[in-house]
Amino acid sequence: HPVDDPARPGHDLVVVANRLPVDSRTLPDGATEWVTSPGGLVTAMESVMRTVDSGAWVGWAGTPGQQPAPFEADGMSLYPVRLDQEEIERYYEGYSNATLWPLYHDVIVAPVFHRTWWDSYVTANRRFARTAAPTASEGGTIWVHDYQLQLVPRMIREDRADVRIGFFNHIPFPSVELFSQLPKRNQILRGLLGADLVGFQRESDAQNFLAAVRKLLGYHVDGQTISVPGLGAAPVREVVAQTFPISIDSTAVSALTEEPELRERAMQLRRDLGNPQHVVLGVDRLDYTKGIRHRLKAWGELLGDGSIDPRETVMIQVATPSRERVEAYQQLRDEVELIVGRINGDHSSIGRAAVSYQHRSFDRRDMTALFMAADVVLVTALRDGMNLVAKEYVASRPDLRGVLVLSEFAGAADELRAAVMVNPHDIDELKAAILRALALTDEEQEEAMRSLRHQVMENDVQAWAHDFLQRLEHSGAPDRGPKPT
Numbered sequence: 001h002p003v004d005d006p007a008r009p010g011h012d013l014v015v016v017a018n019r020l021p022v023d024s025r026t027l028p029d030g031a032t033e034w035v036t037s038p039g040g041l042v043t044a045m046e047s048v049m050r051t052v053d054s055g056a057w058v059g060w061a062g063t064p065g066q067q068p069a070p071f072e073a074d075g076m077s078l079y080p081v082r083l084d085q086e087e088i089e090r091y092y093e094g095y096s097n098a099t100l101w102p103l104y105h106d107v108i109v110a111p112v113f114h115r116t117w118w119d120s121y122v123t124a125n126r127r128f129a130r131t132a133a134p135t136a137s138e139g140g141t142i143w144v145h146d147y148q149l150q151l152v153p154r155m156i157r158e159d160r161a162d163v164r165i166g167f168f169n170h171i172p173f174p175s176v177e178l179f180s181q182l183p184k185r186n187q188i189l190r191g192l193l194g195a196d197l198v199g200f201q202r203e204s205d206a207q208n209f210l211a212a213v214r215k216l217l218g219y220h221v222d223g224q225t226i227s228v229p230g231l232g233a234a235p236v237r238e239v240v241a242q243t244f245p246i247s248i249d250s251t252a253v254s255a256l257t258e259e260p261e262l263r264e265r266a267m268q269l270r271r272d273l274g275n276p277q278h279v280v281l282g283v284d285r286l287d288y289t290k291g292i293r294h295r296l297k298a299w300g301e302l303l304g305d306g307s308i309d310p311r312e313t314v315m316i317q318v319a320t321p322s323r324e325r326v327e328a329y330q331q332l333r334d335e336v337e338l339i340v341g342r343i344n345g346d347h348s349s350i351g352r353a354a355v356s357y358q359h360r361s362f363d364r365r366d367m368t369a370l371f372m373a374a375d376v377v378l379v380t381a382l383r384d385g386m387n388l389v390a391k392e393y394v395a396s397r398p399d400l401r402g403v404l405v406l407s408e409f410a411g412a413a414d415e416l417r418a419a420v421m422v423n424p425h426d427i428d429e430l431k432a433a434i435l436r437a438l439a440l441t442d443e444e445q446e447e448a449m450r451s452l453r454h455q456v457m458e459n460d461v462q463a464w465a466h467d468f469l470q471r472l473e474h475s476g477a478p479d480r481g482p483k484p485t
C-alpha cells in the first residue's frame with residue numbers, strides 16, 4: 001500500500017487498459033526501446049493527466065512474456081503488466097475477442113467459449129488489478145477501460161476501499177437476453193460493480209447493463225443507481241451506470257486540414273484516382289462488426305445495375321489488419337478480398353480500379369488527407385460502440401462539404417442526427433442511401449455538415465474524459481475505513 005511507504009505516495013490518477021500507450025521494441029543489442037502509440041485514449045488522457053500532480057498507466061507493453069520495470073514517459077509513470085503467450089491466446093484472443101467481442105456485438109458471429117479461456121481471463125485480470133491497486137494514492141482515482149478488464153474493478157475494490165474506481169465500456173453492452181448466454185455472466189457483472197461509476201457509449205448500453213444487474217443479480221436499481229451489497233462488513237454501496245459518448249481530438253483534426261501540405265496531398269489523391277467526379281470512402285478495422293461485406297455488396301450491385309459509373313465514381317476501402325490470429329477475422333478477410341476481387345474483375349478498367357482496397361495502416365496525416373479527398377464516407381457498422389471514423393470525417397471538413405452515411409447501429413448515430421442514416425442490413429436501403437448521398441447539392445451538404453460539426457467540435461475527447469472524471473469525483477464517498485479482511 002503506497003501510504004505505508006512515505007517515499008512513494010502513489011498516483012492521484014491511474015489508468016488501467018489492456019495496452020500501455022507505448023510499444024516495446026527490442027533492439028539488436030537486447031536493450032528495450034519505447035515507441036509511443038498515440039491512440040484516441042492516449043490523447044484524451046494526456047489533457048487530463050496534465051491536471052493531476054501525478055498520473056500513471058497500467059497495461060501490457062505488447063511483447064509476450066516480458067515484464068519491463070516501471071518507467072516514466074510523457075509525464076506519466078507506466079507500469080507494464082506481463083502477459084505470457086498462452087495468456088494472449090486465451091485471455092486476449094480467446095475470451096476477450098472470440099467470446100466477449102461477438103457476444104457484446106449482438107452475435108454477428110457465434111461466440112466461442114472455453115473454460116480454459118475464462119480461467120486465463122481471471123488470472124490476467126488479477127494481474128492487472130494487483131499491479132494497479134498499490135499504485136494509487138490514498139483516496140486516489142483508478143479508471144479501468146474496456147471489456148478485456150471487466151473483473152478488475154472488483155479485484156481492486158477488495159484491496160483498496162479508499163479509492164474511487166471508474167470503468168468505461170468502449171463497446172456496446174448487449175440486451176439481457178443475449179448477455180444471459182455468457183457463461184460466468186454474474187462474475188462479470190460483480191466485477192464491474194466493484195466500480196463506483198460504470199460508463200457506457202449510448203443510453204441503450206447503460207439500460208441493458210442496468211436490466212442485467214436487476215434480472216440476474218436481483219439488486220435494487222433506482223434510475224441510474226444500483227444498490228450493491230457491501231463487501232465484508234461495509235454497508236450497501238451505490239454504483240452509478242451512466243452514458244458518456246466518447247469523441248476525438250476535434251480541434252487537432254480540424255487544424256490539420258488547414259495545412260497547405262495536406263490540401264495538396266488530398267488533391268494528389270484525387271489525381272491518382274484519375275480525377276473522378278466522386279470519391280466514396282470506407283475506413284475500418286477489418287472486423288465483422290463494421291459491415292464491410294454489406295457495403296461492398298451494395299456497391300457491387302450499384303455498379304452492376306448501372307446506377308454508378310466506375311469511370312465517374314471510385315470507392316476506396318481502407319481495411320486495417322486486425323486480430324489476425326482469430327479465426328473469424330481470417331475468414332472475414334478472405335470473404336472481403338473475394339468480393340473486392342470480383343467487383344474489380346467485373347468493373348475496373350486497365351489501370352483504374354473500381355474499388356481501391358488498402359489492407360494496411362495509415363498515419364494520422366494520410367488518414368486526414370483521405371477524409372479531405374472523400375465526397376462521401378460510408379460507416380455501415382452492424383454494431384459499434386461509437387465509431388470514431390464518423391467523427392473524424394466530420395472534423396476533417398471545415399469546408400462544410402462531404403456527406404456522412406451512418407449506420408443507426410453505431411453509437412455515433414445518437415449524436416450525429418444530420419447524417420444520412422441507414423440500416424445496413426437492408427441492402428436496398430443502403431444502395432438508396434448511397435445514391436442519395438451522391439446526389440446532395442452543395443447547399444444540402446453544407447446544411448448537414450454544419451450541424452454535424454457543431455456536435456463534434458463542441459464535444460471532444462477532452463470533454464469526454466473530463467466529464468467522466470467529474471462524475472466519478474462526485475460519486476458515493478469512498479469508504480475510508482480500514483481494509484476489509
Ligand code: ADQ
Binds near residue numbers: 360362384
Ligand atoms: P474501434 O472498433 O477500433 O474502436 P473506431 O471507433 O472506428 O473503432 O476507431 C478506429 C480508429 O482507428 C479511428 O481513429 C480510425 O481513424 C483509425 N483507423 C482505422 N483504420 C485505420 C488505418 N488503416 N490506418 C490508421 N488508422 C486507422 C473501439 C470501439 C468503437 C469506439 C472506440 C472508442 O469498437 O466503437 O468508438 O473503441 O471508444
